[in-house]
Amino acid sequence: MSVLVSRLAEWIADQRWYATKGRQPRIRVIGALEGAVPAGHPHAEGATVVSYLLIDEAHEKPVLYQVPVVHRDAPLEGGETFLIGEVDGRHLYDGPHDPAYAASLLHQITHALESSGEGATASGHALLDPGVRVDSRVLRGEQSNTSIIYDVEGGPVPHVIAKVFRVLHHGENPDVTTQAALTSGGSRRVPTSFGSLTATWPDPGRESGTATGHLAFVQEFLPGLEDAWRVALRAAEAGEDFSEQAFELGRTVAEVHQVLAETLDTVEAGPDEIAGALESMRRRVRIASAEAPAVAPFGERILALYDRTAHVEWPRLQRIHGDLHLGQALYSPERGWVLLDFEGEPLRPMPERSRPDVTLRDVAGMLRSFDYVAGSLAHSEPPVDASAWASTARRSFVDGYIAASGTDVRAQRALLDAFEIDKAVYEAVYEARNRPDWVSIPTSAVERLVARSAPPVTA
Template sequence: MSVLTSHLDLIAPWLGSQRWFASKGRLPELELIGSWQIPAADAQVHSHLIMDHSATVPVLYQVPVTERESPLDDADGALIGTYPSGNDTVYLYDGPHDPAYSQSLLTMITGNATAASEGADATGRAFGKLEVTSILSARVLTGEQSNTSIIYRVDTPDGPLRVICKVFRALHHGENPDVVLQSALAAAGSHSVPHSIGCVEGEWNDVGQPGGRARGHLAFAQEFMTGAEDAWRFALRASEAGIDFRADAHALGAVTAEVHRTLAASFGTRPASVEDIAEALSSWQSRLQVAIDEVPAIAELRGVIDGLYAAAGDLEWPPLQRVHGDYHLGQVLLADGQWILLDFEGEPLRPMLERSRPDFALRDVAGMLRSFDYVAGSLGSTEHAAEWTSASRRAFLSGYIEESGTDLRAHRELLDAFEMDKAVYEAVYEARNRPDWLPIPLSALRRLASRSR
């Protein structure tokens, strides 16, 4: 039995229990597409690209692993399994939890190094000239759903630095917008995203692509914002304590507009065509039908929602441009009084080419408005929480309008339609995953419906 076959046999039962495995409840059906190897001092380091055929649409995963001849200290939770090799036992670990992989990965990125190909190619690409004199520590960030991030403490000639490297788990052909957009924003001088350090670019076999090869990003490293606080937790704590959040929300609106403006300047815009509008309306209707099938309470609002969507089709739509794509309070940090935007990857399971298409900035605005609603809803929708949320929403819009120069309130019906579509999506998600939270989007749908009557 080959080493790679042994790896695949061990990975198959392990994969289904990982948070980033998309086909929950299904037994993985795995095919090894290719691997690449990077040198390490005390372990063999492979990164496997593995196709899972158990889903309706097959999903390609990146699974970095390390081979060790003896157990790794304090890493039982990262052990994938063991297999015999002659008279010895080989221990196979999830790579990001092993210093051998994490240190080699960052060295590969900052050194523009090329991995040894085992059917898949990988090359590090540094965006600047960060010189890492030593890697002091590396740990995996807990709680992530779709990727795995490693937090480093490193020494540089300019002093200590924290770095975060996101290892993309589900891979797609095409440039990852998380890398492309944040790097472009940083290069344009924006202080609203972390400094970009570098990435790993990969290539692998794919019969569906011209030339039979797919290309995409495998990992992305950037500055880690030490001492930063998640905006969702910050807002939730402020609402619970009755702290006025309007100034913070206003600043967040302004930062959002600044990022949209910089993205428009970096990647351009184009007018919304009749086809673009028709496609958006069609996707809204499709999601609405799915929502009604799964959440029958929405059916009573269908007539009003249909009317809002129809009216939106007759309005003047803004230009399309690159946007965040999955914008909410959980994608923002507060660092030294400055709002910092993260995770421009979009919806991870959508094809990369779709996530890289121009979209409407209103989608991001609507997403953040919905996130403020969730603050109130998670606190039980008390009168105080509802008032706090309403004031924060208005302040966010004011900040956006002042910074962008675009009066969103003059086109409120279109923004309401985008927010309605987002709430429809949320209703389906909550019905499937968090039924106790279903009243949050349902309340929003009723509020938006009553305003559009």
């Protein structure tokens, strides 16, 4: 095992999804889940599928990785790029790129099979039968996960995609549970979910001594569709009217919220929930005032607005998207807008991402995204003034949301503005760290929203 661990440590240090860049991994195996390749699979001979759960203690806060590996008696034809190395005379390949693992994963999920090893266990959970795998390939360019695209026959769709999580966390992954709830509720506004794979592993830091989380999930794959960001950017640059598309996108978001409210728990927004949300928002203002100085002059007025929203009526809290923007929507000629990636805000801990939240947060996120279309074009060469386009698109989006939800979110203007300011403050920190030339996009929005909803603070 020591030779295997050393080889895996060398290999993961060079992977895009390895979180502790620049440090030598210090890993140990806490689980080794052996998968079963379907009988008669053409690549099964001489292959053993094992998913290793590896704790890396190179960082102050240990990180848990999932590394699926196929051990082969003989080299895999065409697999040189994905070879991890040779150990004890066997060839080790990165699992998602090996057809034996791809077949094993889909088989375990769709047949609800269990596996175990080294104190860990895994269970497949099937929602629908996707059909029979014909071929598989890995989606290129991903940073934090690895996705396998399957061509299937005999099921409701021609292609499915399995997202394999490389970094594991305790707790439900909302991308899995939210889309499963939407599929169960009959929504066609998200890719159909087919099932997932969960695992339990040793965790001495938890009172129970174990942790549980998602390893992978399978959903419908929609190839060849453009996301709303590209569609909107092209329309704005050409000065084309986007109000109908924005209206329908607003309807889509409202319909998704409605199904989530029907299929998952909702809770009253009590004093504790409101106080917790506002404290997070205040904390972001303090961080932004330090890292993006252009936010600082508005800090007191923003905080005063937040204080006032503590005394207005908040809608019931429910599951939401959590990180909604134009890049999270695809346009299908047959189905209209389809929403993707329900993992929530990446910087929030996994348990927090599944908590009931305010639907206005999603509305605010999409409004900010329309504003970013205009902001990005203002920074193009030559610059394009799309401010009027963005205003019309924002208004149409809200009109569509109101039409489908029956809730006049404009009557909650102060609360909606507070969430949009919160998102803009978050963006200001991001831009200050990554694209300083773009920090004016969110800070201009902060200035505009503060002028509308946050009167000057008087002594």
